[in-house]
Amino acid sequence: MQLLGLYNYFVFATLLMVGLYCVLARTNIIKSLIGLSIFQSAVFLLYISMDKVDGGTAPIIPSDAPPDIIYANPLPQVLILTAIVVGISTTALGLAVAVRIREAYGTIEEDKIQEMDREQ
Amino acid sequence: MTLYDQLPALLIAVPLFTAPIAYLLRAHGLPWAAATAAVVMTFIISCSIAATVIGGETIVYEMGGWPAPYGIVLHIDALSALLAMLVTGSSAAALIFGAKSLADEVGEEIAPSFFAAWILCTAGLTGMVVTGDAFNIFVFMEISSLSTYILVSAGPDRRALVATYRYIVMGTIGATFYLIGVGFLYMSTGTLNTMDLAARLGDVTELRPVLVAAGFITVGLALKAAIFPLHSWMPNAYTFAPNVVTVFIAAASAKVSLYVMMRIDYAIFYKNIPNHELQLALLLAPMAILALFAGSMLAIYERNLKRLLAYSSVAQVGYIALGIAMSSVAGLTGAIVHMFNHGVIKGGMFMAVACLALRYRSVNIANLAGAGRAMPWTMAAFVIGGLGLIGVPLTPGFISKWYLVLGALEQGGFGAFLVMVILASSLLAVIYVWKVIEVAYFKEPRANAAPIEGEAPLVMLIPTWIVVLTGIWLGINSYVPVTLATLGAETLLGAR
Amino acid sequence: MITIIFSLFLLTMLVLVAVAILRTDNLFTAVMLSGIFSLIMAANFFVLDAADVALTEAVIGAGISTVLFLGALALTAEKDRSPPVGSVVPLISAVALGSVIIYAVMQAPRLGDPKAVVHNHVAPWYLEKTPELIDVPNVVTAVLASFRGYDTLGEVFVVFIACMGVMALLGRVRPRKDSIKLTEYEERSRNLRHHLIPRIVGKMLVPFIVLFGLYVQFHGDFGPGGGFQAGALVAAGVILYSLLEGDWRGRELVPEWFSSLLVAAGAFLYASVGVACMVMGGRFLDYSALDSHDPVHGQHLGILLVELGVGMTVTGVMITIFHAFARRGVR
Structure with missing residues (x-):
């Protein structure tokens, strides 16, 4: 049961591993960027797993709420809203660079690009 | 609230307010003017804040009027003021210096985004320096990184794009590591405010998440600061960025990550994790020593002048990391002073390189034969900067190495080894600086080389020399940086 | 109980989809899978009582990000031509990273533990003071x-x-x-x-x-x-x-x-x-x-x-x- 309560964090660790491996091992730029976004999403899972409270609900307090409702922790949610937007911003910029690299080199495979740069 | 009380917020608000305006200005030269105005303004603000905190006072500014730890506060002490001056000062100097060179390198079409990104890069770095909230550091880190990517990608060569891509990947991994670290800290303490974190960590009994958090934050920031062997993104980013951008990011960008590392490792972990100074030393000292040698060696064998200076930065970052690893007042003072002094030295040298590049259309060292005669003032500036890198007395580099050696001597037997390392690396610096001097002063230009138009224009030469003279002045009278740095080091170690 | 089982199911799906993304060499498939990944992630956030984040992840992660990837694919390439396997350094870094995290989370509070320190310092203040100071639900x-x-x-x-x-x-x-x-x-x-x-x-x-x-x-x-x-x-x-x-x-x-x-x-x-x-x-x-x-x-x-x-x-x-x-x- 103890381990089951930590299942979220194990998934977080696994996703981080998959993401990082995808970024570092793949030479294709788009594939690396997909890996990068998995890597970032894993961190979202870490934070959001912290917000859950047993028997809780989303932190929206209606004006006539009975006082004994348990709410989830709002702070990690706010932080992750921010982080999601950072993630898409980075991805968009990375993709734009990838498109320009394709136009300048004719490929988006890093090993080929390295070869071409070495010849220069 | 008087205007004076609002200064900390204005430090961030002025650039953030100006950036959208600069983005909408489509007329020739106006985006540059808006950026320069905003950045000079922030420089003046940070100088006046530094004048307040040099007495040992700490400014706390509650954003939105919400007290810590519920809201975000700005927390400015001597150390942050010194770094804020470095960031805004180098940004302003590079912009003024680059008025002509940037018009040359950056197309009219992308000028609005380029200069808006420049303003926001300054704001992001300043924001990281003055904030007192661990998550807020991440937000401003992303502001500065994303805008740096834009600045680097504006470089004329197609290799600038590949350099930008590598920088994006490594920068994002570094920032995400930092975010994971902050997540574990939040898990252990329930707070994000740095002061509150430091206070609450003492009560934490289950130390594993905290230890891992310390590791993630330190490694993430080391990646951002390009500490060897995590520097792979940096040489090409410096080399292929527009010359003036290199002046700015070489002077300020890595330093801010080192500052955050110092801040978090000392203000938060040092007092709360048993043996943290040992852990930090075991992680950072080997990296720093390797950086000193590897950076210098790579610089010696490098043929491209910009990349040579970038590798030299890898070595110089090693000095700073070494100072951080010492956990003593002298070592930290050395590290902090060196952050500032190296910013001034490298900024000046990259300015000289930009002048050379304007006339020679190349930064390959072999092509610069005869530069000592064709461009005497530019090369003189470069040589003075080079002496600073070596650490000759009367240059700012001497002051910081002096403190580093003092710090090393406190370490006992191992300290003697560190002193040897510092001296040996300085000798290697002599070699790579000499290599450039030899070509520029003692080699005849090739017969078929195009004649050089002469000295760089005064709009570039005067700012270069202002920076060089500032460096010399700091070498002779280092009252301001040393006072602020000593104060900062004492605060970090809790000696005050 | 049913929420726990559901949550376990979603998390397992996340891992499977991530591995599938890693293994495919067709970039179009990878992008579509990453859209699905975000959608499952959003569902997962919803189960964890983070409605705002779920909405954002669904729109930005599954929607807009996928469209941008597709737009970039149209301008670049369809196939991932990376050499298939054999990269040792990334594997070592990834495994090291994973083991360090698992080392740390063994001491993390279990999911939903109301006694966890995150729920007992700053967060209750927000829940308590918001109606009074800001008065939005x-x-x-x-x-x-x-x-x-x-x-x-x-x-x-x-x-x-x-x-x-x-x-x-x-x-x-x-x-x-x-x-x-x-x-x-x-x-x-x-x-x-x-x-x-x-x-x-x-x-x-x-x-x-x-x-x-x-x-x-x-x-x-x-x-x-x-x-x-x-x-x-x-x-x-x-x-x-x-x-x-x-x-x-x-x-x-x-x-x-x-x-x-x-x-x-x-x-x-x-x-x-x-x-x-x-x-x-x-x-x-x-x-x-x-x-x-x-x-x-x-x-x-x-x-x-x-x-x-x-x-x-x-x-x-x-x-x-x-x-x-x-x-x-x-x-």
């Missing part, structure tokens, strides 16, 4: 826009920078003629114009998406939602229209000058609200200063304005970025 909105409004201000500038960056890279610099063959591009980016059913059904959805976006914008104080989600939704509506009708029709609907103006105006609005608070005698972003008689009313006004700024910027940014990619192939 959605605590996430209160924290986002007011207590940590400075973070959100930074965030708006992050998307603003991303937009400037994409425009600087793709918007104004013309591509080389031979960089990608027109036939190759067309084959990858055939839009849906000639598919009658998606076109009709899709177009019927567009007004509802935009309407829902506006609802999320102005109802964000009461239910899940706010500027980020609303901006992304409105943009998604416009992007869907452009996908169905062709990019040029989309640009007729929302011209480029207008979306750029939205981007800058939203960021400017947020920063100005902060400065206005200073002019009125408060601290930066202290909305209470906006109304000298009733600070709670000042907070309402401030939150309304900054959320509007966020919404404007995010809408503008997403549309601008999409058009920058879509237009790149058509010369």
Whole structure:
């Protein structure tokens, strides 16, 4: 049961591993960027797993709420809203660079690009 | 609230307010003017804040009027003021210096985004320096990184794009590591405010998440600061960025990550994790020593002048990391002073390189034969900067190495080894600086080389020399940086 | 109990999809899978009581991010030609990373533990004080826009920078003629114009998406939602229209000058609200200063304005970025 309560964090660790491996091992730029976004999403899972409270609900307090409702922790949610937007911003910029690299080199495979740069 | 009380917020608000305006200005030269105005303004603000905190006072500014730890506060002490001056000062100097060179390198079409990104890069770095909230550091880190990517990608060569891509990947991994670290800290303490974190960590009994958090934050920031062997993104980013951008990011960008590392490792972990100074030393000292040698060696064998200076930065970052690893007042003072002094030295040298590049259309060292005669003032500036890198007395580099050696001597037997390392690396610096001097002063230009138009224009030469003279002045009278740095080091170690 | 089982199922699916993304060498498949990944992630956030985050992840992660990836694929390549296996250093780094994390989380509090320290320091203060100090039902909105409004201000500038960056890279610099063959591009980016059913059904959805976006914008104080989600939704509506009708029709609907103006105006609005608070005698972003008689009313006004700024910027940014990619192939 103890381990089951930590299942979220194990998934977080696994996703981080998959993401990082995808970024570092793949030479294709788009594939690396997909890996990068998995890597970032894993961190979202870490934070959001912290917000859950047993028997809780989303932190929206209606004006006539009975006082004994348990709410989830709002702070990690706010932080992750921010982080999601950072993630898409980075991805968009990375993709734009990838498109320009394709136009300048004719490929988006890093090993080929390295070869071409070495010849220069 | 008087205007004076609002200064900390204005430090961030002025650039953030100006950036959208600069983005909408489509007329020739106006985006540059808006950026320069905003950045000079922030420089003046940070100088006046530094004048307040040099007495040992700490400014706390509650954003939105919400007290810590519920809201975000700005927390400015001597150390942050010194770094804020470095960031805004180098940004302003590079912009003024680059008025002509940037018009040359950056197309009219992308000028609005380029200069808006420049303003926001300054704001992001300043924001990281003055904030007192661990998550807020991440937000401003992303502001500065994303805008740096834009600045680097504006470089004329197609290799600038590949350099930008590598920088994006490594920068994002570094920032995400930092975010994971902050997540574990939040898990252990329930707070994000740095002061509150430091206070609450003492009560934490289950130390594993905290230890891992310390590791993630330190490694993430080391990646951002390009500490060897995590520097792979940096040489090409410096080399292929527009010359003036290199002046700015070489002077300020890595330093801010080192500052955050110092801040978090000392203000938060040092007092709360048993043996943290040992852990930090075991992680950072080997990296720093390797950086000193590897950076210098790579610089010696490098043929491209910009990349040579970038590798030299890898070595110089090693000095700073070494100072951080010492956990003593002298070592930290050395590290902090060196952050500032190296910013001034490298900024000046990259300015000289930009002048050379304007006339020679190349930064390959072999092509610069005869530069000592064709461009005497530019090369003189470069040589003075080079002496600073070596650490000759009367240059700012001497002051910081002096403190580093003092710090090393406190370490006992191992300290003697560190002193040897510092001296040996300085000798290697002599070699790579000499290599450039030899070509520029003692080699005849090739017969078929195009004649050089002469000295760089005064709009570039005067700012270069202002920076060089500032460096010399700091070498002779280092009252301001040393006072602020000593104060900062004492605060970090809790000696005050 | 059923939520736990459901949550375990979703998390396991996440891992499977991630591994599938890693293994496929068809980039188109990888992108579609990453959209599915985000959707499962969003469902998972919903199970974990994070409604706002779930909405955002669904719109931004599964929707807009997928569209941007597809746009980039049309301009680059379809196949991942990385050498298949044998990379040792990445494997070692990844395994080291994973083991360090697992080492740390063995001492983490279990999921949902009400005694965990995160629930007992700052968080209860927000839940307790929001009705009194800010008086909006959605605590996430209160924290986002007011207590940590400075973070959100930074965030708006992050998307603003991303937009400037994409425009600087793709918007104004013309591509080389031979960089990608027109036939190759067309084959990858055939839009849906000639598919009658998606076109009709899709177009019927567009007004509802935009309407829902506006609802999320102005109802964000009461239910899940706010500027980020609303901006992304409105943009998604416009992007869907452009996908169905062709990019040029989309640009007729929302011209480029207008979306750029939205981007800058939203960021400017947020920063100005902060400065206005200073002019009125408060601290930066202290909305209470906006109304000298009733600070709670000042907070309402401030939150309304900054959320509007966020919404404007995010809408503008997403549309601008999409058009920058879509237009790149058509010369």
